[in-house]
Amino acid sequence: MTAPATIRVLIADDHPVVRNGLSALIGTLPGCEVVAEAADGEAAVREAHLVHPDVVIMDVQMPVLDGIEATRRISAALPDVAVLMLTMFEDDDTVFAAMRAGARGFLLKGAEQGEIERALRAVVSGEAIFGPGVASRVLRFFAQPVRAEAPFPELTAREREVLDLIASGSRNSAIAHALGLSPKTVGNHVSSIFAKLAVADRSAAIVRAREGGLGGESRQPRNASGAGHGSR
Numbered sequence: 682m683t684a685p686a687t688i689r690v691l692i693a694d695d696h697p698v699v700r701n702g703l704s705a706l707i708g709t710l711p712g713c714e715v716v717a718e719a720a721d722g723e724a725a726v727r728e729a730h731l732v733h734p735d736v737v738i739m740d741v742q743m744p745v746l747d748g749i750e751a752t753r754r755i756s757a758a759l760p761d762v763a764v765l766m767l768t769m770f771e772d773d774d775t776v777f778a779a780m781r782a783g784a785r786g787f788l789l790k791g792a793e794q795g796e797i798e799r800a801l802r803a804v805v806s807g808e809a810i811f812g813p814g815v816a817s818r819v820l821r822f823f824a825q826p827v828r829a830e831a832p833f834p835e836l837t838a839r840e841r842e843v844l845d846l847i848a849s850g851s852r853n854s855a856i857a858h859a860l861g862l863s864p865k866t867v868g869n870h871v872s873s874i875f876a877k878l879a880v881a882d883r884s885a886a887i888v889r890a891r892e893g894g895l896g897g898e899s900r901q902p903r904n905a906s907g908a909g910h911g912s913r
Contacts, residue, residue, distance in 0.1 A: 684802060684805050684806045685735055685805065686712065687712055687713070687714055688712060688713045688714070688735045688736060688801055688802070688805055689714060689716045689732070689733075689734045689735045689736070690707055690713060690714065690715050690716065690734055690735070690736050690737075690738060690801065691715075691716060691717045691718070691719065691725065691728055691729060691732060691734040691736070691737045691738070692704060692707075692715060692717075692718045692719070692737075692738050693718070693719040693720075693721075693722065693724070693725035693728075693737060693738065693739045693740060693743065693748065693751065694719075694720070694738075694740040694743070694767075695720050695721055695740065695742075695743045695744055696740075697720075699740070699790070700718050700720075703715075703738060703767075703797075704718065706794055706797065707797075707801075709794075710794075710798050710801070713798075713801060716732045716734055717731070717732045717734065720743070720744075721743045721744045721745040721746060722743045722744075722745055722746030722747055722748055722750060722751030723745040723746040723751070724745070725737060725739060725743075725746075725748075725751045725755070726746070726751050726754045726755055726758075729755045729758075729759055729762055730758065730759070733759065733762065734762060735762070735763065735805045736762070736763045736764070736765055736801055736804055736805055737752075737755060737762060737763070737764045737765070738765050738767050739751060739752055739764050739765065739766050739767065739784070740766075740767065740768055741766060741768040741775055741779070742768070746876075747873065748766065748768070748779075749775075749778050749779055749782045750782070750873070750876060750877060752764045752766070752779065752782040752783055752784050753782040753783060753835070755783070756782060756783025756784075757783070760783075763785045763786070763804035763805055764782075764783060764784045764785060764786075764804075765784070765785065765786040765787075765788065765800055765801065765804050765810075766779045766784045766786065766787045766788070767788050767789075767790060767792070767797075768787075768789065768790060769789065769790045769791075774837045774838050774839075775837075778834075778835070778837055781834055781835065782835075785804040785807075785808070785809050785810070786800045786803065786804045786809060786810040786811065787810075787811050788800055788810075788811075832893035832894055832895060833877075833878070833889075833890075833893055833895075835877045835878075836874060836877060836878075839860075839870060840870050840873060840874050840877070841895070842860060843856055843860070843867060843870045843871065843874060844874050844886065844890050844895055845890065845895045845896060846859060846860075847871070847874075847883065847886055847887060847890060847896075848886075848887050848890035848891050848895045848896025849896045850896075853867045853868060853871065871883075871886075874886060
């Protein structure tokens with residue numbers, strides 16, 4: 682793949698300071714320019730369609746739509762647009778969810794200017810690139826014995842836990858108690874699950890979950906039957 686004469690970049694991050702810093706940095710790189718910015722995942726998808734950049738530098742955690750789902754939508758609709766994840770999260774769930782969504786690169790926030798420039802030029806040339814810490818995780822993963830993939834790989838481990846409890850008949854308040862989360866956090870997870878599974882309501886999510894082997898009375902937390910509030 683031939684790299685463009687000028688690499689056109691879309692920056693998606695909900696923190697203005699980060700966006701401004703990245704924009705200033707990229708403005709100093711020869712042959713690179715920032716063509717758009719977005720403060721949430723939904724805006725990132727919209728701007729990607731409007732300006733058709735060569736690279737999207739994508740944060741993971743953003744409001745409205747998270748960066749992984751935004752990456753999945755951009756990769757599906759605009760396969761020639763490279764997504765480079767730039768985040769402070771380096772846990773295995775985040776790394777591999779980003780890869781499955783179609784990200785071509787993964788750098789941690791705090792990466793040096795040279796790393797960012799090298800990553801931009803690599804992903805637009807069709808290469809996959811990872812920061813040193815992330816690369817070691819990928820190598821360890823593929824060095825392990827092959828394991829059966831968890832159901833619904835598009836979900837994070839926490840989202841699968843929430844879906845498992847939804848499928849067992851638990852309401853949001855009981856799920857929050859069982860997992861030590863706030864009801865608002867559980868509600869956010871439920872919204873993300875519905876979006877990723879493309880289901881409209883809780884009943885449809887339960888059907889999908891049980892088809893995938895989740896749910897069951899043994900998984901229902903104590904007192905769940907009496908917790909009928911906070912559902913979505």
